[in-house]
Amino acid sequence: MSDLWWLVLLLFGLAIALLLLSMRERRKSGLPQAQVVYADTDLWQRVPETLVDHQLGLVGKPDYVMKTRQGSLIPVEVKTGHTPDAPYDSHKLQLMAYGLLIRSNYAQTPAYGLLHYPDKDFRVDFTPDLEAQLTETLEEMRQIESKKVVPARSHNSSARCRSCGYRGVCDQKII
Numbered sequence: 611m612s613d614l615w616w617l618v619l620l621l622f623g624l625a626i627a628l629l630l631l632s633m634r635e636r637r638k639s640g641l642p643q644a645q646v647v648y649a650d651t652d653l654w655q656r657v658p659e660t661l662v663d664h665q666l667g668l669v670g671k672p673d674y675v676m677k678t679r680q681g682s683l684i685p686v687e688v689k690t691g692h693t694p695d696a697p698y699d700s701h702k703l704q705l706m707a708y709g710l711l712i713r714s715n716y717a718q719t720p721a722y723g724l725l726h727y728p729d730k731d732f733r734v735d736f737t738p739d740l741e742a743q744l745t746e747t748l749e750e751m752r753q754i755e756s757k758k759v760v761p762a763r764s765h766n767s768s769a770r771c772r773s774c775g776y777r778g779v780c781d782q783k784i785i
């Protein structure tokens with residue numbers, strides 16, 4: 611067999627391996643297939659690099675970005691732990707932030723994002739209201755940071771504290 615054929619076979623094998631790997635990643639995430647296709651290669655893909663918006667002071671990386679058949683990019687965030695009846699506000703704001711990061715990094719504005727909890731998926735529309743809430747929250751965070759004062763806990767939910775990434779350092783957590 612000629613070298614060219616070996617090369618073709620090698621590339622074919624590599625493509626199959628990548629396809630299987632990507633399918634395994636998707637199965638692990640449990641993400642839905644409906645109405646979406648994957649970026650470029652029709653596969654679910656993780657975002658290769660952290661997205662940055664210097665103007666908004668945002669840095670982040672959604673778990674996945676999907677491309678719809680119409681070419682729109684959709685951020686997807688996977689959440690573990692308890693599945694709520696409705697998505698938490700903080701998760702919606704996080705997803706909205708990814709929407710803005712996609713807008714500034716890929717020059718297109720996603721209409722919505724997906725929050726994937728263990729037992730249910732939620733579509734979160736990126737409304738002007740949600741964007742305004744995020745802008746307000748970011749401003750509050752900047753003010754808190756500049757004053758170096760830790761704000762008082764704004765809820766009484768032990769479930770929220772249990773799934774919070776700051777519980778290890780937070781002295782207001784509910785056990």
Ligand code: SF4
Pocket residue numbers: 763770771772774775776777780781782783784
């Ligand atoms: S652990 Fe602290 S920061 Fe996290 S939700 Fe509870 S009170 Fe808020």
